[in-house]
Amino acid sequence: MKIAIASGKGGTGKSTVAANLAWVLARSRDIVLVDCDVEEPNLHLYFPAEETDVPVTALVPEIDFERCNFCGECGKFCRFGALAVVKDTVLTFPYLCHSCGGCALVCPRGAIKEVPRTIGKVSCSRPLPRLVLITGVLNEGEVLAPSVIKAAKMFAEGHPLIMYDASPGIACPVIDTLEGSDYCLLVTESTPFGLHDLRLAAGVAEELGIPAGVVINRSDGKDEETVAFCREHDLPILATIPFSREIASIQNRGGLIARDLPGWEERFAALSDAILEVGP
Amino acid sequence: MIICITARAGGMDAQAEQRFARAPYFTFVNTETGASESIENPLIDASGGVGPRAVQMLSDRGVTVVITGHVGGNAARALAAGGFKAFAYPGSGSVADALAAYNAGNLQPISLA
Amino acid sequence: MIRLAVISGKGGTGKTMVAAALADIGGVPQVLADCDVDAANLALLLDPRRLTTEEFRGLEVGRIDHDLCSDCGICADRCRFGAIVHRDDAWVVDTLHCEGCGVCAYVCPMGAIEMVPHVCGEIYTSETDLGNLAHARLFPGSGNSGLLVVEVKKRAVALSEGADLMLADGPPGIGCPLIATVSGMNAVLIVTEPGIAALHDLERLVTVCRRFEVQIFVVINRFDLADDICRDIEEFCAKEDLTLAGKIPFDPVVVEAVRAGEPVTRRESRATDALHGIRDRLYSDLGLI
Ligand code: SF4
Ligand code: SF4
Numbered sequence: 001m002k003i004a005i006a007s008g009k010g011g012t013g014k015s016t017v018a019a020n021l022a023w024v025l026a027r028s029r030d031i032v033l034v035d036c037d038v039e040e041p042n043l044h045l046y047f048p049a050e051e052t053d054v055p056v057t058a059l060v061p062e063i064d065f066e067r068c069n070f071c072g073e074c075g076k077f078c079r080f081g082a083l084a085v086v087k088d089t090v091l092t093f094p095y096l097c098h099s100c101g102g103c104a105l106v107c108p109r110g111a112i113k114e115v116p117r118t119i120g121k122v123s124c125s126r127p128l129p130r131l132v133l134i135t136g137v138l139n140e141g142e143v144l145a146p147s148v149i150k151a152a153k154m155f156a157e158g159h160p161l162i163m164y165d166a167s168p169g170i171a172c173p174v175i176d177t178l179e180g181s182d183y184c185l186l187v188t189e190s191t192p193f194g195l196h197d198l199r200l201a202a203g204v205a206e207e208l209g210i211p212a213g214v215v216i217n218r219s220d221g222k223d224e225e226t227v228a229f230c231r232e233h234d235l236p237i238l239a240t241i242p243f244s245r246e247i248a249s250i251q252n253r254g255g256l257i258a259r260d261l262p263g264w265e266e267r268f269a270a271l272s273d274a275i276l277e278v279g280p
Numbered sequence: 281m282i283i284c285i286t287a288r289a290g291g292m293d294a295q296a297e298q299r300f301a302r303a304p305y306f307t308f309v310n311t312e313t314g315a316s317e318s319i320e321n322p323l324i325d326a327s328g329g330v331g332p333r334a335v336q337m338l339s340d341r342g343v344t345v346v347i348t349g350h351v352g353g354n355a356a357r358a359l360a361a362g363g364f365k366a367f368a369y370p371g372s373g374s375v376a377d378a379l380a381a382y383n384a385g386n387l388q389p390i391s392l393a
Numbered sequence: 394m395i396r397l398a399v400i401s402g403k404g405g406t407g408k409t410m411v412a413a414a415l416a417d418i419g420g421v422p423q424v425l426a427d428c429d430v431d432a433a434n435l436a437l438l439l440d441p442r443r444l445t446t447e448e449f450r451g452l453e454v455g456r457i458d459h460d461l462c463s464d465c466g467i468c469a470d471r472c473r474f475g476a477i478v479h480r481d482d483a484w485v486v487d488t489l490h491c492e493g494c495g496v497c498a499y500v501c502p503m504g505a506i507e508m509v510p511h512v513c514g515e516i517y518t519s520e521t522d523l524g525n526l527a528h529a530r531l532f533p534g535s536g537n538s539g540l541l542v543v544e545v546k547k548r549a550v551a552l553s554e555g556a557d558l559m560l561a562d563g564p565p566g567i568g569c570p571l572i573a574t575v576s577g578m579n580a581v582l583i584v585t586e587p588g589i590a591a592l593h594d595l596e597r598l599v600t601v602c603r604r605f606e607v608q609i610f611v612v613i614n615r616f617d618l619a620d621d622i623c624r625d626i627e628e629f630c631a632k633e634d635l636t637l638a639g640k641i642p643f644d645p646v647v648v649e650a651v652r653a654g655e656p657v658t659r660r661e662s663r664a665t666d667a668l669h670g671i672r673d674r675l676y677s678d679l680g681l682i
Contacts, residue, residue: 010404081329
């Protein structure tokens with residue numbers, strides 16, 4: 001089963017919910033946790049362990065100046081400005097390149113070869129005997145988040161139980177993460193911001209045809225509007241985590257309430273059971 | 281020599297524009313013949329990498345001098361590689377004013393390094 | 394006009410709350426821009442009255458003319474993004490995955506594919522009691538939020554007559570929308586919180602901001618929830634030579650105000666006091682007061 005954890009809004013505690021769930025699941029079965037928030041991967045902070053890194057590359061053009069006659073076709077084709085033919089040289093701007101391969105296709109002299117360039121990495125570790133953590137990391141200033149997400153997901157492929165932690169928001173990286181998931185857990189908080197963004201995220205899951213459920217985090221007990229929204233949209237509320245200084249203080253330090261605060265292991269176990277029940 | 285001045289609209293009387301690759305118009309002036317021509321910038325709404333693309337376009341038209349406001353990093357690299365000279369016209373006058381200031385030697389070169 | 398963006402790296406640190414509070418108590422003629430186009434929340438606190446709505450066309454995407462298409466599938470082979478799919482017996486472009494590269498249009502032997510602009514959001518201008526506001530909404534699954542940010546900033550400039558300050562609520566993260574927000578700003582105010590994740594993101598965010606000529610200020614929100622990490626952040630600021638503009642205590646009044654749909658500074662609270670201090674420090678450093 002593949003479970004995606006998402007939230008329209010940043011900072012709802014999506015990663016801490018993912019970390020706690022993974023910890024609980026790893027008590028009784030093998031699980032692979034994939035951090036797909038490649039711009040700001042944080043799960044490794046909850047699970048420090050020795051990592052093995054594999055670079056993620058993207059293909060970028062390399063010009064063979066023996067063959068190139070500066071006709072300018074590649075520069076005219078590239079919609080991302082990653083190549084410019086000026087005077088008697090071809091400049092490349094690799095970090096603008098989307099690796100579409102078009103320049104090599106259009107070059108009439110076969111002067112363009114595509115070569116790999118590192119844009120990020122995937123780190124793998126085994127912080128617990130039954131937990132494998134796979135983290136996608138996009139290098140600062142790079143644009144191809146989807147490539148790193150796909151690479152990270154590929155490493156997990158084939159395992160019976162996989163959990164993806166998506167980036168916040170509803171843009172393309174979130175779609176790339178959610179795709180192929182059997183279930184989507186939406187983490188929200190019970191403020192108008194949280195609800196506004198929950199609505200967006202629930203819309204994405206629905207559009208992709210992925211069944212979803214909700215966790216209300218940092219609840220101050222005044223969740224009526226969120227509850228009403230969920231009822232209207234047939235989204236089960238699987239857990240409600242109250243705001244408390246104690247919880248905040250454990251999580252801010254990288255702790256896991258399922259492990260460090262009595263009573264929470266059971267609650268996360270119940271949450272995981274509820275999710276696994278929907279599985280295929 | 282062909283000079284390109286970035287502009288808000290076509291013609292010599294239009295206001296000069298501070299942005300380079302996202303300028304609404306480019307006006308070309310041939311200093312030998314005095315002829316001028318304006319084109320609408322096809323890249324104005326393009327999504328990215330407009331700097332290098334604009335430079336290739338100017339290079340194709342034989343431009344060697346650019347008068348504009350600010351030049352982004354990618355565009356600067358492309359301009360430097362193409363052997364262009366770029367000058368900053370910080371005022372809000374017309375294309376003709378910018379050209380006059382250039383001819384009078386009153387414009388600061390933009391560093392392309 | 395001074396341009397100031399409120400940003401955070403990690404989401405949920407209270408960035409929008411701080412931006413709305415500054416807008417509320419700033420006391421300088423201002424124009425507001427919500428550059429967090431993925432989750433545009435600033436408007437929820439400002440009770441805006443809509444002036445204009447425009448379509449946002451991001452990148453162009455491929456469109457297949459089925460009268461010309463011979464069903465050869467070459468485009469699908471060549472598209473590196475898997476954006477050409479066979480659906481209901483015909484090849485179609487899946488706009489969620491199309492990167493707009495144009496390869497399909499180039500390789501199609503029948504000339505059946507054209508690149509057409511794709512509407513992927515809406516741009517709004519509104520007036521509020523605190524000044525004009527430019528904001529936007531990105532449709533789910535659309536890329537190009539960076540370009541939409543650029544458009545929002547453009548609208549804000551157009552609405553800025555008489556303003557001494559452009560105050561922008563930025564996006565989380567360090568990717569393209571953040572870069573589009575920070576570029577051209579005079580200063581950024583980073584809202585962080587004492588947590589290891591926020592500190593980790595703060596470091597990456599500062600690296601990105603350093604590439605621009607911006608003054609960097611930091612506020613620590615809910616600073617009293619983890620004193621030790623708060624100290625780590627203060628040390629980081631000192632080491633990196635970042636100006637700590639102030640610290641906001643944890644205060645339940647903040648959530649109450651958000652729930653009531655108004656800036657927290659409309660209520661008396663410890664957070665409000667702290668925000669006044671931050672405003673004074675920040676605006677005097679920026680020469681606004
Ligand atoms: S691969 Fe595509 S994006 Fe990259 S330089 Fe070539 S045409 Fe441009
Ligand atoms: S424009 Fe590029 S990404 Fe879009 S469908 Fe065509 S080949 Fe694929």
